Amino acid sequence: MEINPQEWCSKEPIHIPGGVQPHGMLIAIDKTGVVQYVSENLAVASGIPAHEILGNNVRLLSEFFGKKASSNFVMDLIELASQDEQMRPLNPYAIRMGDTPFNLIITQSDSLYILDIEPEESNLFEDPQNLVGASLSQMLADRDLDTILENTVVQIRKVIGYDRVMIYKFHRDGHGEVVAEDYAMELESWLGLHYPAADIPAQARELYKVNLVRLIADVGSSPAALLSNNDAPLNLTGSSLRAVSPMHIRYLKNMNVASSFSVSIIVDGALWGLIACHNYSPRFINFRQRETAKLIGQVLSSCVGMRDQEAVQKERIKLQGIIMEVTRSLQHNDRIPALVDDCGEEILRGFRASGFVLYFEGGIYSVGNVPTADQIEQIANQFAVVDDHSYIRSNKAMRDFTFTEFDNVSFAGVLSCRLTHGIKDCLILFRPEQASTVKWAGDPTKLISIDEEGQPFISPRNSFDQWVQECSGQAEDWTDVEIEVFVKIRDELNFAIGRKIEELRLLNEKLRDAYAELDSFTYTVSHDLKTPLTAIRAYAELIQRKSTEPTVFDMAEKIRLSAVRLNQMVQTVLEYSKVGQKxxxxxxxxxxxxxxxxxxxxxxxxxxxxxxxxxxxxxxxxxxxxxxxxxxxxxxxxxxxxxxxxxxxxxxxxxxxxxxxxxxxxxxxxxxxxxxxxxxxxxxxxxxxxxxxxxxxxxxxxxxxxxxxxxxxxxxxxxxxxxxxxxxxxxxxxxxx
CATH class of the missing domain: 3.30.565.10 (Histidine kinase-like ATPase, C-terminal domain)
Incomplete structure (x- = not known):
């Protein structure tokens, strides 16, 4: 049985774990204030049995929360937060249980409201808000993104005091890479190590876009179960206390990590990466401190976005000149394929490609190093298979184009863009192999174990020793800007084709009108010539009958024969003109x-x-x-x-x-x-x-x-x-x- 680790891990329902981290307590109420879910440890702490809490109004717990028994403060907070039809809770709300301060954090889950109750006391000795101003100044002291990331991990570690702080960047295929780090002296460096996509599967990456901070206070603790009068699982997507996937707990234990904390880096709505923090002993930081770290993450997200935009704009400006050259070529040439001769070399340089092909009306026009005609035809045929795509992008052609035998070294990268829906005409770029060495934190392929019955199952890696992979048959990936500009070149080409089609249509209309006019003129002239020709022939015959002079007779005969031949020519011209009208x-x-x-x-x-x-x-x-x-x-x-x-x-x-x-x-x-x-x-x-x-x-x-x-x-x-x-x-x- 073949198992895809990433696909297997992505199916785990981590948003409905059925429990919460035990350092806090949870209640879920409906819109009338009736308790639908309660964490087991809250029932123990309050001294009120769970079956008495469930189905009753949340006011039952007012005294436990340090309020008067008649207080309806929870519903008052929810009503205050929901005045403009969107819930904006004033988190956190301070409560006391006995002499101990807690934070009440309200979030919405479908039609329910979740109340997370967390301790105010933290393992941080100093409020990070006092450090955030200076930390942000230190972070942004340079324009170079790599330096900013290096500054960030140093400042974050000063603020939250974790043993290791990393910037973890996601690649297009979902796998991650440590691009900056700061760590305690006794630890080893993880800088430059790659981690497979299954370590943080797709559904976990989606949750990081919703919850910008995520704390696992104590990896070794057991979750507190959620109790309810119904069997439906509670969606804990927005809860800060959401219990941790058993697989992820095992993963962290295998790394000897006792506590983890992460801050999402969101750029243009996508998860760019994480500020990932590890501690080798349990560590709790309260809601306000996590919000301070989230603020630093948001500033870093904006900074990364700006630097990415600068790089994208620089790349776009560089490639914009190619579009202008393509437009100029198409305007000055009657033949569309002339584009390859005019702009082919510049396209190769701009896209860092080794070969460029225009497949147009069954013809192959190319520059640089390109595959065989049959292989180009097979690429063009793919647009009949992937009908919902206007382009095909690959940096591993041997893997993605299984229908043909590509030269693994010369044509590892392919970017193909079709011209018009429903036909095979397309543009194709090729890139050669870019051999590289990737350092993984452990063998990324060893995620499958065998149980006692001999059945395979996914198991977090036990070893994180550096594992080196030599990558071949892989080209430098195509950037989004390159694809954007390549599609614009396609659009310019389609515009030029459309313009030439329109010119031909107008020319055909003019020719049709001209031919019709010529046919009409030819018919009229030919028809009108028949009358005088008949008269000439008749007069020639009359002269022959009346003349007695041989010379005159011969001359009249020549006139008659010439009239007969001319009449035959007129008749054939009439027939010719009738063909166009019939x-x-x-x-x-x-x-x-x-x-x-x-x-x-x-x-x-x-x-x-x-x-x-x-x-x-x-x-x-x-x-x-x-x-x-x-x-x-x-x-x-x-x-x-x-x-x-x-x-x-x-x-x-x-x-x-x-x-x-x-x-x-x-x-x-x-x-x-x-x-x-x-x-x-x-x-x-x-x-x-x-x-x-x-x-x-x-x-x-x-x-x-x-x-x-x-x-x-x-x-x-x-x-x-x-x-x-x-x-x-x-x-x-x-x-x-």
């Missing part, structure tokens, strides 16, 4: 029927009786049947025309279909097309070869390409001059009109 009526087209009709038409009017038209395969297409007939008629007719001078003109029509597209190849053994002419044959009025040898207007293939484009399809040619040509028609399975 609605594409898509449907399934039986290509066997369509090509057979074309074949019969061409065989009937063939020039060469040896013409060989072969049809190999005819998969169906989706498109406009009239327009598709025009496409195949033009291409096959061209193949026949340019091969008819061969002894056996041969034209092969062969179709094939895949999951993505249907391809038709129309091959002839004709005159072929030169490389120079291949780039122009689909242009309007462009013709191949000797224009006097082969009839045509140069509009047919331009019309074909226009029809293909309207179907979302593509036409290309492969040819060698003198060896025939092959026209390749590619139709996607999902046709775009």
């Amino acid at each position: 609605f594409v009526n898509k449907q399934r087209v039986d290509m066997a029927v369509l090509i057979t009709e074309i074949k019969d038409h061409l065989l009937m009017g063939r020039v060469n009786d040896n013409l060989n038209l072969e049809v190999v395969n005819t998969p169906e297409l989706e498109g406009d049947p009239i327009l598709l007939f025009q496409v195949f008629l033009n291409v096959i007719e061209n193949a026949v025309k340019y091969s008819h001078k061969q002894h056996v003109p041969t034209v092969i029509i062969e179709g094939a279909s895949t999951d993505q597209e249907t391809i038709y190849r129309i091959t002839d053994n004709g005159v072929g097309i030169s490389v120079q002419q291949q780039d122009k044959i689909f242009d309007l009025f462009s013709r191949v070869g000797d224009v006097g040898e082969f009839e045509g207007t140069g509009v047919g293939l331009a019309t074909v390409r226009k029809i293909m484009t309207r179907h979302g399809a593509e036409i290309t040619v492969e040819s060698t001059l003198g060896s025939g040509s092959t026209f390749i028609l590619r139709f996607p399975k999902e046709i775009v009109a």
